[in-house]
Amino acid sequence: MTLETLLHDFALSPAWYFTAGRGLLVIIILMSIAAYSVLLERKASAWIQGRIGPNRTNHPLIAWIPGIGTLLMKGGFIQPAADGLKFLFKEDPLPGHVRKVYYILAPIIALAPALVTLTMLPFGEFSYEGQKHIITLCPGADVGVLFMFAISSLGVYGIAIGGWAANSKFPFLGAVRGSAQLISYELAMGLSVLTVFLATATPNENNPLSLVAIVNSQTGAWNILYHPVAALIFLIAIFAETNRHPFDMPESETDLVGGFHTEYGAFKFGLFFVAEYGHMIIGSSLFILMFLGGWHVLPWLPTVGSGTVASLLGVAAFFVKLAFFLFFFVWVRWTIPRFRYDQVMRIGWRVLLPVAILNLLAYFAWYALRG
Amino acid sequence: MLSADNPTMAIKIVERRPLSLAERTYLPQILAGLKVTWDNMVRPPVTLQYPDERPTIPQNYRGVPTLVRDPNGREKCVSCQLCEFVCPPKAIRITPGSITENAENAHVEKAPQEFEINMLRCIYCGLCQEVCPEEAIWLQTQYSMTGTSRDQMVNNKARLYELGGTLPDSHHKWDKKKAEAEKQADGHH
Numbered sequence: 001m002t003l004e005t006l007l008h009d010f011a012l013s014p015a016w017y018f019t020a021g022r023g024l025l026v027i028i029i030l031m032s033i034a035a036y037s038v039l040l041e042r043k044a045s046a047w048i049q050g051r052i053g054p055n056r057t058n059h060p061l062i063a064w065i066p067g068i069g070t071l072l073m074k075g076g077f078i079q080p081a082a083d084g085l086k087f088l089f090k091e092d093p094l095p096g097h098v099r100k101v102y103y104i105l106a107p108i109i110a111l112a113p114a115l116v117t118l119t120m121l122p123f124g125e126f127s128y129e130g131q132k133h134i135i136t137l138c139p140g141a142d143v144g145v146l147f148m149f150a151i152s153s154l155g156v157y158g159i160a161i162g163g164w165a166a167n168s169k170f171p172f173l174g175a176v177r178g179s180a181q182l183i184s185y186e187l188a189m190g191l192s193v194l195t196v197f198l199a200t201a202t203p204n205e206n207n208p209l210s211l212v213a214i215v216n217s218q219t220g221a222w223n224i225l226y227h228p229v230a231a232l233i234f235l236i237a238i239f240a241e242t243n244r245h246p247f248d249m250p251e252s253e254t255d256l257v258g259g260f261h262t263e264y265g266a267f268k269f270g271l272f273f274v275a276e277y278g279h280m281i282i283g284s285s286l287f288i289l290m291f292l293g294g295w296h297v298l299p300w301l302p303t304v305g306s307g308t309v310a311s312l313l314g315v316a317a318f319f320v321k322l323a324f325f326l327f328f329f330v331w332v333r334w335t336i337p338r339f340r341y342d343q344v345m346r347i348g349w350r351v352l353l354p355v356a357i358l359n360l361l362a363y364f365a366w367y368a369l370r371g
Numbered sequence: 372m373l374s375a376d377n378p379t380m381a382i383k384i385v386e387r388r389p390l391s392l393a394e395r396t397y398l399p400q401i402l403a404g405l406k407v408t409w410d411n412m413v414r415p416p417v418t419l420q421y422p423d424e425r426p427t428i429p430q431n432y433r434g435v436p437t438l439v440r441d442p443n444g445r446e447k448c449v450s451c452q453l454c455e456f457v458c459p460p461k462a463i464r465i466t467p468g469s470i471t472e473n474a475e476n477a478h479v480e481k482a483p484q485e486f487e488i489n490m491l492r493c494i495y496c497g498l499c500q501e502v503c504p505e506e507a508i509w510l511q512t513q514y515s516m517t518g519t520s521r522d523q524m525v526n527n528k529a530r531l532y533e534l535g536g537t538l539p540d541s542h543h544k545w546d547k548k549k550a551e552a553e554k555q556a557d558g559h560h
């Protein structure tokens with residue numbers, strides 16, 4: 001069995017062990033990227049503030065490796081494992097005043113959509129026996145971007161239910177803000193990506209809503225060059241949807257203690273934490289797929305080499321872009337302060353939404369005039 | 372008349388302009404902010420990894436108070452107890468003692484028999500150093516003082532001299548006094 005066949009089977013075969021393997025891969029990918037995003041967050045914030053960041057955690061077995069052991073320790077690479085274990089082994093309190101079932105359910109509801117969406121995410125393509133296939137964790141289900149939006153927005157239910165179930169005022173306020181924010185920004189987000197679908201919907205494209213089709217339409221110039229306004233609106237909207245600074249209304253630790261997760265501790269808090277990073281990963285991936293050429297290496301330079309090498313390079317390009325985006329999220333967080341709640345609403349309804357509509361109308365007019 | 376174009380006036384009136392459209396989108400400021408944080412990111416960190424790295428302590432630092440000897444090795448303290456009385460938190464406890472008749476520095480007459488500074492009380496104010504007429508007590512560069520029991524936090528005389536060492540001193544006040552006294556005694560003969 002060649003490497004190519006193995007990869008092909010792993011990516012496409014419906015056999016249960018391959019399916020289980022892919023499922024496991026989702027969890028491993030999401031968890032490790034989320035864990036290392038936390039590390040990135042801690043390290044980058046330290047660099048920005050003139051500090052050093054985590055550089056002490058180590059395991060005797062790793063410390064024993066000469067050179068690399070110290071390097072891993074200095075880079076803080078063992079820290080995420082320690083953080084995760086800490087969450088796992090901490091006492092998991094169940095406060096007396098909470099609504100128990102929903103309290104336990106909320107972190108699961110927050111994380112599940114992130115995991116589900118990730119299974120549908122295409123992040124590369126390869127050709128096998130002259131046919132092109134998409135590298136995704138759930139092959140054959142090219143359900144497109146609508147599904148992504150539908151499912152990933154469900155994550156806010158975790159916040160809403162968690163804030164309500166916690167049965168105290170700060171979580172409640174956080175939950176209310178979270179829901180309001182989602183509604184305000186979802187609209188602008190949807191309208192902004194419509195321009196991309198318009199561009200993809202050529203007569204010979206039978207599924208213009210598919211992410212794969214969108215990526216394939218970007219072999220030349222990336223969409224960000226054709227749709228800069230849409231890209232900007234989408235970028236702002238994903239900051240708001242993932243509740244990241246400057247839009248971290250539901251959490252806003254300075255005025256709401258911790259917002260929706262105030263009453264949560266131990267692993268339940270950890271799940272909320274991973275869910276936030278999961279949504280960052282998905283938001284960034286959608287941006288990359290729709291505006292930054294997906295797995296194409298550079299504009300006008302879709303592939304380098306051929307065969308397995310090219311497809312692996314494509315996947316690598318995707319993950320490099322993803323890493324940059326996660327860094328960008330962190331960079332923005334430690335740069336600017338949080339908006340006030342009324343500012344968030346004003347930006348959403350009075351700026352982003354009209355601009356998105358005008359932008360869409362402009363593209364309508366452009367396509368109508370061009371015929 | 373106050374105005375911006377009257378150069379004799381030392382007042383500059385700054386024009387209050389409304390925010391431009393670009394400024395109202397927040398974006399230029401956000402980009403400028405990102406530049407600032409980027410510059411910070413590529414700068415070396417300022418954190419000092421104590422205790423692996425130690426700070427450099429300036430010579431005029433006000434650290435743990437110590438007792439010093441003069442260049443001849445004589446203990447300078449004459450147990451006048453001024454420091455004990457001036458010490459605001461009453462950290463100093465001196466047991467005065469006398470110097471035996473036939474000792475080399477018998478002319479100084481007094482020296483502390485025991486000298487204790489309780490570092491759990493000391494507030495590092497430096498008043499003891501300021502009040503001492505003999506320049507015998509000095510707050511030097513030791514900045515870290517730890518112990519595992521209350522007793523260990525009390526510096527006794529031996530420890531104070533060990534910490535203090537010898538400070539260069541060109542006065543030799545007591546030698547001069549001795550010489551003077553001898554001269555006067557000679558004159559009377």
Ligand code: SF4
Nearest residue numbers: 448449451452454503
């Ligand atoms: S240290 Fe100075 S002030 Fe204190 S008893 Fe000795 S001579 Fe007097």
Ligand code: SF4
Nearest residue numbers: 458493494496497499
């Ligand atoms: S430094 Fe101040 S508190 Fe400490 S022993 Fe001297 S006088 Fe007392």
